[in-house]
Amino acid sequence: MKVTIWGNELLAWTSAAALAESGNHVVLVNNEHELPDEVETEFKVSNEPGLEQLLTETKATGRLAMGTDQLGINHASVHILALNPDQFGTAELLIARLSAKHSNNLLIINQSNFGVGSTDRLQNRLDACNNQVISYIPNMLAEGTALQDYKTPLTYIIGCTNDWAMLNIKALFRPFSQVTTQWLLMTSKEAEFTKFANTGMLALRLGYINELANLADQLDVDIEVIRAAMITDPRIGPHYLHPGCGFGGLHFQQYIEALSELLSETRNSKLLDTVLTENEKQKEQPFRKLWRHYDCDLEKRTISIWGLSFKAGTASIDNAPSLKIIDALLAQNCKIQVHDPEAMSNIQKYFGDHSTLTYCDNSYDALKGSDALLLLTDWPEYWSPDLDKMKELMINPLIIDGRNLLDKELLVNSGFKYYGVGR
């Protein structure tokens, strides 16, 4: 099949690579096209495991090409919109041009989160009688596992009520649907709502467990004990219930913000707004523990940070707690020594040269002369550190564990002062 993919998002690059790999001829139009609302931030292919390599391979086969907008419009009658939520204007213009070029049998799959009802608004610009159809399929990719998510979905949620379009969609995704157990068909509006509903639910769970963890802190209860008990209830389950120093990432945050706005505008509801506000506070929680430990004076202290990406498995630092914490420490004139297995170049680009900020290639180098270690990302290599070596390197054996990675009892017995989240 010939497919044109529009956008500069994780989904755009992932679907381009996966579709080209499975035999399609793909043109990807991202930052070269002359369309309005250009997203300024450049998507970093290298942040996503395996993606860069697959892109190189599929380009070499000739099945994946980067193109201009004109080439993209002419190339195919199947188009995937993987645009940024802010680019609705771009989508409208693009639809008008596609409609003019392909007067019948035009299939557009919208996977951008423009909000509930927006795919219908785009459909109004098309002629459904001549099979000019736009459907909505929610983007279910998680940063860090995007390729796997794309290639082996258990469920397809499809917002489409046109039989001709549905036939083509099934054909397009056939290579990936071998393990798929469910095809949920609904209107595009319902599919958009589903995406929002899922995202909001996850945010609420995270917000709730963090709120409980903060309470546990004050009541001197270990939240990990509570959590272990909670998840035995099958109505609750284990997912998205790890307390920590806040969630980040580009899309998750962006979707929740959009949903929060929708709820607040149409329902005057502050539910998700509160979750977002509290999450921003939660990101600074390790800083606050450090601040109180040193009696509100961090002047000239040396602070180590392990983990800078917003979660393990990605190099992305979008909305990561590390950004807020480094800002806070810089403002208190601390000497900061940071390490991350993947995100070093991103963080270096973000903060630039700073006389008090040292970028360390080795995690133990970051501990030299340290007054505290702040653990902010749950990278596997941080789970079982060499405690003796740590104690030797640090001036003050203080660990503030923003992800509850380490065994509190073991650390305390080894002579560390330990603060977790809710324990």
Added chain:
Amino acid sequence: MPANNSVAWKNLKSHAYSMSKTHISSLFTDEPERFSNFTFSQNNLLLDLSKQRINKESLTLLIQLAEERSLCEWIKNLFNGAHVNDSEDRPALHTALRSPANSSLSINGKNIIEDVHNNLARMESMVNRVHSGQWRGFTGHPIDTVVNIGVGGSDLGPLMACKALSENQTDTAQNIKIHFVSSMDGSQLAELLNSLNPARTLFVISSKSFTTIDTLANAQTAKKWLKKSSSTASEETLVSRHFIGVSANPDKAKEWGIPKSNQLEFWDWTGGRYSMWSAIGLPIAMQLGMKGFREFLSGAHSMDEHFRTAPLAENLPVLLAMVGIWNINFLHINAHAILPYDGRLSPLPAYLEQLEMESNGKSVDRQGNAINYKTCPILWGEVGTNAQHAFYQLLHQGTEAVMCDFIVAARRYHDTDNPELQHQHQLNLANCLAQSRILSLGDSVLEGAADAPAFKRYKGNQPCTTIMLDELNPFSFGQLIAMYEHKVFVQSVIWNINPFDQWGVELGKTVATSLLSALSPEKAQPTFDSSTNGLLNRIAERGA
């Protein structure tokens, strides 16, 4: 020689005799170009004196009086740092607080402009720290609430400026709430503290002497409130994270517990009621950001330069002052209404009450002689559209002659797409123009009004000044307040009084202290006057 014994004064007196029989409406009939003849402007601030009971000759004679009183000399002395505050033997250099960094003024061999700008830089770093969310309270949460504790000049100025410039808040201040607490009885503070989060509240304690009982009582309550909310942090830590001291007495502030690093300074050559241009203006800077605060200073500086250099006959503060002198001393009007037609300027009347009445409410001249002419009138006021439903009845039909200042901005909401608000501004402007028109011209503005019954008649002839800004912003607001400051100074020169001291407020403090012990539980039988004794006894009976 007493002020009222001079040639110009006598000439004005006889001129006033003829003018007192003139109605403002007839001045307009006789002189169709009156508006252009009696309006003056400085950098987009317009002063319209055409609705005053004056003609060209009045102004000429008034300027002669100013010259005879050596006003130009006095202005020079004010700016140069001469000890114009003679009873306290010091200069009054509020103008130095708004001088640009590249100027200089040496006082006792020290360039005070440099001190001023060093202090502004320290203020800037505090403001930026709060705005960036990096001023941390004892829990490590960023400060999001600033409470200014001060009284008099340490309260009224910043309070007014924050209200007046509420629409000019800088983006980084969007999440910062600013409150003001002044009253000694603790009622304001107690109510406020109920709604605040101690972990995120920063107190600014503003007191020139750092001994003001009202302020320190409130500061103490704030400190106790913080201590109660934190069982772990020491008092020293709490004070260093939650208090800024603004004072001309850094040692006293330190004694109270505020470390020097949390102190901002001002100097004894800044009078309390002239101090919002100094570090006392910290809450203003917290709201506007330093860029906005510097615009505010530069608006005032532009008025300073105008006052310092413009010929007296075109000099706005001089003209405003001399027309006041005319009304007070020659037309015998002793009431002055301040009528801003702008809700943002609601604290302006209270501010000018202090500025004018505390400065010029005096009856002894600089040589210590009793004065036999009127000085500062009684000032009061209210947002015009509200006052229309209150005391305008007296202005229109009462027996008191009252001079009125109308203050209004030509533009507001022009950059919004809210037609309702734009319409409300039109309504406001229409009311402002209508009221000053009727107050000055009377019902002559209506055809056939003379046939109305007596209780429906409007006699008019109340002299009105209109001050029109293009728009209310930090710069124009700085101009406006500096103009009134200099007006007060000019009048003090004419009256030969010192506008920079306030001895009349001292005795009350002393007597209150002696009464405090009479209110204590172990008090003896009071031995004051019978009224005070009676009231004390009543309190003893009923107060417990």
